[in-house]
Amino acid sequence: MIGKIDDYLRFHESALSLRAQRQELLASNIANADTPNYKARDIDFSSALQGALAGRQGGLATTAQGHLARGQATGDTLANGTPVQYRGVVQGSVDGNTVDMDVERNQFADNALRYEAGITMINHQIKGLLAAIQGQ
Numbered sequence: 001m002i003g004k005i006d007d008y009l010r011f012h013e014s015a016l017s018l019r020a021q022r023q024e025l026l027a028s029n030i031a032n033a034d035t036p037n038y039k040a041r042d043i044d045f046s047s048a049l050q051g052a053l054a055g056r057q058g059g060l061a062t063t064a065q066g067h068l069a070r071g072q073a074t075g076d077t078l079a080n081g082t083p084v085q086y087r088g089v090v091q092g093s094v095d096g097n098t099v100d101m102d103v104e105r106n107q108f109a110d111n112a113l114r115y116e117a118g119i120t121m122i123n124h125q126i127k128g129l130l131a132a133i134q135g136q
Helices: 002-031 045-054 101-134
Strands: none
Touching: 002 045, 002 101
16 A cells, blocks of 8 residues: 555655755856856756656666765766756856856746645645545
């Protein structure tokens, strides 16, 4: 029974987790807008979500003790193994920084709105489950 409920809620759980991690990346981009040579980073959300739902982890398999274990965020991957990509340069700057504040603010607001929508959807799913359990 619990396994079926997990399966029922897994999509939104995975989506919300990825949205939260993406929000951290976007916030980092905004915070480093004036840092020389900082490169704006983001993830491909749709492929990351597909990978999370398929149960795949990005990155290389750990075959020796010296390898980094999964579950640790590095500069190139999120904690779940999703590869972090660099944004293309829209307008270059003299100091080598690739953060475009208009793009970052737009992506930040869009991601936050989609996170809130995900919360609303999972709340509706839980209310539906409660109504089914209570026989209403």
